[in-house]
Amino acid sequence: MTRPDETTPYRSGFIALIGRPNVGKSTLLNALVGQKLSIVTAKPQTTRNRIVGVRHFEGGQMVLLDTPGIHEAQSALNEWMVRQALATLEEADGVVLLIDAQRATEASDAATLEMIAEVKTPVILALNKIDLIDKPRLLPLIDAWRARRDFHAIVPISALRGIGLQDLGTEMEGLLGPGPEYFPADMVTDQPMRFVAAEVIREKLTERVHAEIPYSVAVVVDQYLEEGRITRIHTTIYVERDSQKRIVVGKGGEVLRDVGTAARRELEWMTGTKVHLTTWVKVLKNWAHRADLLARVGYGERS
CATH class of the missing domain: 3.40.50.300 (P-loop containing nucleotide triphosphate hydrolases)
Structure with missing residues (x-):
């Protein structure tokens, strides 16, 4: 600077x-x-x-x-x-x-x-x-x-x-x-792209289902691979109940498909690569109310 x-x-x-x-x-x-x-x-x-x-x-x-x-x-x-x-x-x-x-x-x-x-x-x-x-x-x-x-x-x-x-x-x-120059002049965050990817997916999901979505939804990026001009992202969306899973997936998978498309487009813009995005939805009962499960879905500290 x-x-x-x-x-x-x-x-x-x-x-x-x-x-x-x-x-x-x-x-x-x-x-x-x-x-x-x-x-x-x-x-x-x-x-x-x-x-x-x-x-x-x-x-x-x-x-x-x-x-x-x-x-x-x-x-x-x-x-x-x-x-x-x-x-x-x-x-x-x-x-x-x-x-x-x-x-x-x-x-x-x-x-x-x-x-x-x-x-x-x-x-x-x-x-x-x-x-x-x-x-x-x-x-x-x-x-x-x-x-x-x-x-x-x-x-x-x-x-x-x-x-x-x-x-x-x-x-x-x-x-x-x-004080020192903590970050290079071209750096605007210390968050890795896998974290950013999870946030983008969570945002698109929140936008898509509006009032129906519970706050107890977490997105975990299980794998983030950069292969030249292609980025492969494998994610899991965690919910607390089967009824929440049905909301997130939607009829015939429509909601999950729309969320994936919107997230992929934004991630392609952010990374400048072709993004292959795979998303699964799993039930982890009452995770938002159990401190021992927060780390598993990306919050808190692992023991």
């Missing part, structure tokens, strides 16, 4: 993106790095791992940590997701707390503030989706949040429309001190 001049130290650090489910963290991460890294759907709680993205700027880089949305844990999977979110704060130099400006007075946001009350690092409040509220509401909303906590900055944005992202980026860069 080119420095502005030889006497200016290179700046780097870690910034965590955190907030309630479905406030737009994944959309913001993808916008900040300029590439799709994290699953984006209309359903909450769709981010399950800490996705590492890298935003490069003149004279430095910031490593972005996307987190599962903070929510009340109701299963072993949800408990693990909340632990992931809170653990991310411990390794960050700064935090971006993302709030949905449309629903910014909900009690759930007070709970989020309480959860990060002990955070010592600077917190930037990003009021997202401002394109969906009336302009006269914005300044009173900012004043109301300013009274609730001493934020490093409050920045109104629309992650989807790109509004305010330059201002947010500037505030985030201001939190970084001198």
